[in-house]
Amino acid sequence: MNQLPLQGIRVLDLSWIIAGPTTTRFLASMGAEVIKVGSARRPDPSTRGPAFQAYNQSKRYASLNISKPEGLELVKQLLAISDVVIENFAAGVIERLGLGYDVARAARPDIIMVASSGTGHFGPHTDYVAYGSLLQHYTGWNSISGHPGREPVTGGLWADPWVGMELAMVAVACLNNRALTGEGQYVDFSMAEALSGCLPEAVLDYQMNDRVKEPMGNQDDWYAPHSVYHCSGSDRWVAIAVTNDSEWAALCGLIGRPDLASNSKYATAEGRRKFQDEIGVTITEWTVQHEDVKAMHLLQQAGVPAGPSQDILRVFQEPQLSETGYFNRVQTRDGEERDLPGLPWRFEGAEAPTLTEAPVLGEHNNYVYQDLLGLSPTEVIQMVEEQIIY
Amino acid sequence: MTPRGLLPGVRVLDVSQGISGPYCAKILAQMGAEVIKVEPLYGDSARRMGPFPGDVAHSEKSGLFLALNANKYGVTLDLTSTDGAESFRKLAATADVVIENPPPIYLDDLGLGYEMLQELNPGLILTSITPFGRRGPYKDFKATDLTLYHMSGHAHGLLGAVKDPDNDPPIRAGGHQAEFVGGLAAATATMMAIYGKQMTGQGSQINVSSFEAMVTQLISGLANSAWGRPAPPRDLAKVEEAAIGGMVGAIGGILPCNDGYVAISPREDAQWERWLGVMGNPTWSTDDCYSTRDARQKNSPSLWKLLSDWSISYSKHEIARLGQEQRVPCFPVNTVLDLMGDEHLAHREFFVDIEHPEAGTLKYPGAAYKLSNSKLPLAARPAPLLGQHNQEIFKGLNR
Numbered sequence: 010m011n012q013l014p015l016q017g018i019r020v021l022d023l024s025w026i027i028a029g030p031t032t033t034r035f036l037a038s039m040g041a042e043v044i045k046v047g048s049a050r051r052p053d054p055s056t057r058g059p060a061f062q063a064y065n066q067s068k069r070y071a072s073l074n075i076s077k078p079e080g081l082e083l084v085k086q087l088l089a090i091s092d093v094v095i096e097n098f099a100a101g102v103i104e105r106l107g108l109g110y111d112v113a114r115a116a117r118p119d120i121i122m123v124a125s126s127g128t129g130h131f132g133p134h135t136d137y138v139a140y141g142s143l144l145q146h147y148t149g150w151n152s153i154s155g156h157p158g159r160e161p162v163t164g165g166l167w168a169d170p171w172v173g174m175e176l177a178m179v180a181v182a183c184l185n186n187r188a189l190t191g192e193g194q195y196v197d198f199s200m201a202e203a204l205s206g207c208l209p210e211a212v213l214d215y216q217m218n219d220r221v222k223e224p225m226g227n228q229d230d231w232y233a234p235h236s237v238y239h240c241s242g243s244d245r246w247v248a249i250a251v252t253n254d255s256e257w258a259a260l261c262g263l264i265g266r267p268d269l270a271s272n273s274k275y276a277t278a279e280g281r282r283k284f285q286d287e288i289g290v291t292i293t294e295w296t297v298q299h300e301d302v303k304a305m306h307l308l309q310q311a312g313v314p315a316g317p318s319q320d321i322l323r324v325f326q327e328p329q330l331s332e333t334g335y336f337n338r339v340q341t342r343d344g345e346e347r348d349l350p351g352l353p354w355r356f357e358g359a360e361a362p363t364l365t366e367a368p369v370l371g372e373h374n375n376y377v378y379q380d381l382l383g384l385s386p387t388e389v390i391q392m393v394e395e396q397i398i399y
Numbered sequence: 400m401t402p403r404g405l406l407p408g409v410r411v412l413d414v415s416q417g418i419s420g421p422y423c424a425k426i427l428a429q430m431g432a433e434v435i436k437v438e439p440l441y442g443d444s445a446r447r448m449g450p451f452p453g454d455v456a457h458s459e460k461s462g463l464f465l466a467l468n469a470n471k472y473g474v475t476l477d478l479t480s481t482d483g484a485e486s487f488r489k490l491a492a493t494a495d496v497v498i499e500n501p502p503p504i505y506l507d508d509l510g511l512g513y514e515m516l517q518e519l520n521p522g523l524i525l526t527s528i529t530p531f532g533r534r535g536p537y538k539d540f541k542a543t544d545l546t547l548y549h550m551s552g553h554a555h556g557l558l559g560a561v562k563d564p565d566n567d568p569p570i571r572a573g574g575h576q577a578e579f580v581g582g583l584a585a586a587t588a589t590m591m592a593i594y595g596k597q598m599t600g601q602g603s604q605i606n607v608s609s610f611e612a613m614v615t616q617l618i619s620g621l622a623n624s625a626w627g628r629p630a631p632p633r634d635l636a637k638v639e640e641a642a643i644g645g646m647v648g649a650i651g652g653i654l655p656c657n658d659g660y661v662a663i664s665p666r667e668d669a670q671w672e673r674w675l676g677v678m679g680n681p682t683w684s685t686d687d688c689y690s691t692r693d694a695r696q697k698n699s700p701s702l703w704k705l706l707s708d709w710s711i712s713y714s715k716h717e718i719a720r721l722g723q724e725q726r727v728p729c730f731p732v733n734t735v736l737d738l739m740g741d742e743h744l745a746h747r748e749f750f751v752d753i754e755h756p757e758a759g760t761l762k763y764p765g766a767a768y769k770l771s772n773s774k775l776p777l778a779a780r781p782a783p784l785l786g787q788h789n790q791e792i793f794k795g796l797n798r
Binding site: 332 | 405406407408409426430448449450451452453454460462463465466467513531532533534535536537540541542543544545546547548549550551552553554555556557558559564565568569570571572573574575576579580581583584585586587588590591592593594595596597598599601602603604605606607608609610611612614615616617618619620621622623624625626628629630631633634651652653655660662663664723726727728729730731732733734735736737738739742743744746747749750761762763764765766767768769770771772773
């Protein structure tokens with residue numbers, strides 16, 4: 010199709026921090042008009058620093074103090090002209106603010122309200138205070154990652170970005186249903202369940218074999234060799250995953266050890282798993298002679314899946330991203346030209362997604378309150394003075 | 400009766416194999432689309448991946464395959480044969496969406512690419528998931544979950560900083576997270592295209608890169624790079640310097656318990672005060688080195704030692720309960736065993752029972768969302784046996 014698919018959709022964004030803003034970034038990039046509402050009274054904690062720029066690209070941003078009755082009234086007017094509203098406060102907060110689904114539906118009967126919280130909006134632990142990093146522990150996501158016998162891993166930014174994308178998918182699914190039936194929807198989304206949904210192998214292994222899946226570092230249940238190997242330079246590694254016998258033969262040829270390919274000990278994945286430590290020593294004898302990117306190219310030319318283990322700055326500099334139109338060069342308000350992140354999909358032959366700089370709080374007050382809600386300039390000024398538009 | 404879900408009347412042909420594509424199609428199936436899985440005669444490669452009961456490979460009992468393909472119909476076609484290609488074209492003419500994830504099956508190379516399919520069916524949506532997309536220097540590179548996890552920057556963050564980076568390499572997450580996020584990105588884009596089709600009647604050709612899907616999970620890090628910030632160091636010594644510079648926050652961590660670990664994050668001052676209450680207000684808590692957030696961050700190694708000395712006498716569920724009662728963000732570090740017995744998940748009916756003729760009745764992770772006005776067909780049917788619906792589906796095509 011030629012136009013962006015979400016053209017004509019308006020989204021009221023009451024969310025903050027990471028997950029909700031990630032959702033509305035996807036929706037805004039693909040054609041929806043997203044109106045983010047926030048207040049200087051309780052600023053979005055991610056406002057500080059470049060992260061806010063990434064999470065809030067392509068949106069409009071109005072300031073509004075919903076602790077005042079007049080502020081709440083304005084939100085209801087915005088609900089009345091929105092197709093989707095999204096919030097990611099702790100469970101129960103939006104209702105206490107006077108903006109629950111009953112209120113939203115009264116303002117707009119076919120509204121789609123997407124509500125995301127740590128453990129969902131009903132159930133015995135619905136009140137649990139949650140952060141994404143903790144949910145990765147609670148949901149078992151971290152229990153299958155790490156090294157056997159060592160402390161659980163504590164890093165890994167996964168929960169919020171994953172949930173951000175999944176919420177966007179669900180919101181659009183609800184738009185599809187509304188187009189067919191005219192019906193709105195309340196979506197009770199649990200971040201914890203989204204993470205637990207990413208471990209079907211471990212969940213089924215437990216039922217099939219009464220086994221609690223242990224973490225296994227870089228190794229794999231089936232493939233071998235399957236790890237990272239030291240390259241030249243400090244803390245430089247290339248990941249290599251041999252997924253079949255012909256890749257194994259190709260690897261042995263490349264590293265100058267064709268004898269290993271004909272050694273019956275290593276002829277099957279099972280054998281290579283059993284002896285992967287000694288195989289690793291041999292592979293490393295070759296990888297340490299090469300820079301990681303060079304090793305990747307040599308391995309890929311030989312038909313072996315491989316790539317360097319990179320930090321985020323090297324990812325930012327990836328030719329695979331810069332040469333495929335992933336980034337969007339934008340002049341930011343400090344006058345600098347910067348490459349801002351893009352989207353993981355391309356709609357071929359269609360209008361380019363909207364990926365602009367993130368707004369600042371209140372930047373679109375006139376558009377939202379005058380153009381959309383029909384307030385007069387004098388009324389807006391007065392509400393600013395009264396810290397309603399604030 | 401099977402619930403209609405959110406996508407009634409949408410027909411999807413899933414010619415993908417392995418994980419990313421089938422996961423995308425699984426999402427569409429549980430949202431209510433009619434998904435027909437088209438497998439080669441030798442079956443989807445995921446049928447040969449575990450877990451298997453008793454660790455004995457069986458093409459109808461792969462836990463991974465069963466989870467990724469529940470709620471789909473299944474047919475077999477040899478797309479390289481004239482008859483197979485013809486049947487595929489007939490099916491594609493009736494579909495709204497086709498999903499592929501080459502390699503090994505490239506619809507383009509089989510003469511069944513977007514141009515041809517669009518001629519048959521102008522409103523068709525073709526979603527192609529590949530490791531690196533269809534452009535750029537890596538477009539023909541091979542990739543696996545391991546290589547994608549490392550190349551995209553995730554592995555550097557997962558383990559956190561370590562004492563000896565040259566002997567303690569970055570690691571990937573367990574399972575197949577890179578493949579899953581590629582599938583989720585594809586489902587998100589496809590859902591948008593389905594909406595666009597409903598509004599305009601027009602189809603779409605969508606290319607999804609699993610690498611870019613992984614990278615897009617780290618847009619905050621990319622923005623930091625765009626603003627000239629360095630990457631977070633993997634060397635613990637350098638992190639401590641960085642923490643003082645305000646780049647890395649000592650905002651939480653894990654504590655050992657008598658039966659595992661508990662994860663806590665009393666990052667705000669008020670949360671910290673309440674956490675001290677949970678611990679019975681130990682005398683050291685008023686020391687200058689722990690009394691402010693900055694001080695706690697600076698002295699986090701000695702602080703975590705003090706916290707650990709306390710936590711080791713309790714169970715992980717005990718501490719999580721005590722902490723949450725005082726509204727401190729803390730959770731037990733759970734395994735799948737804990738998940739299967741979790742009262743909250745049980746109350747929310749997160750796991751879904753599906754009976755399969757070969758593998759029996761098993762619990763599968765359900766959807767992370769509950770809808771007020773629609774029910775989702777989460778357990779409409781088990782993953783198909785190889786070729787199970789050939790007769791039923793092909794009969795309708797006068798084959």
